[in-house]
Amino acid sequence: MTTAxxxxxxxxxxxxxxxxxxxxxxxxxxxxxxxATLAAVEAALARLDEGAYGRCTRCGGPVEASVLEDDPxxxxxxxxxxxQAPRPGGDTPSPPA
Ligand SMILES: [Zn+2]
Numbered sequence: 001m002t003t004a005x006x007x008x009x010x011x012x013x014x015x016x017x018x019x020x021x022x023x024x025x026x027x028x029x030x031x032x033x034x035x036a037t038l039a040a041v042e043a044a045l046a047r048l049d050e051g052a053y054g055r056c057t058r059c060g061g062p063v064e065a066s067v068l069e070d071d072p073x074x075x076x077x078x079x080x081x082x083x084q085a086p087r088p089g090g091d092t093p094s095p096p097a
Contacts, residue, residue: 037073044073056080 047053054063056077067074076084
């Protein structure tokens with residue numbers, strides 16, 4: 001079997017070797033985010049079990065309804081959440097103001 005003359009092998013675009021696949025780092029980051037979310041939800045369910053749901057795990061005060069609406073698994077009130085480092089990645093669709 002011979003290759004037909006003139007048949008060109010589709011060459012890779014010269015984009016510096018970057019394939020169409022996402023970098024593994026991005027996937028790892030995404031996985032980390034998913035695991036963090038899962039952990040937060042499980043912690044929220046545990047607090048629900050203990051009757052402590054909706055209470056800040058840091059200061060013990062109530063977590064604002066708006067915070068729980070934004071993130072039902074939130075474990076900190078606005079003040080404490082603000083005090084802490086912002087969540088990495090961020091699964092909130094709201095764009096930065
Ligand atoms: Zn608090």
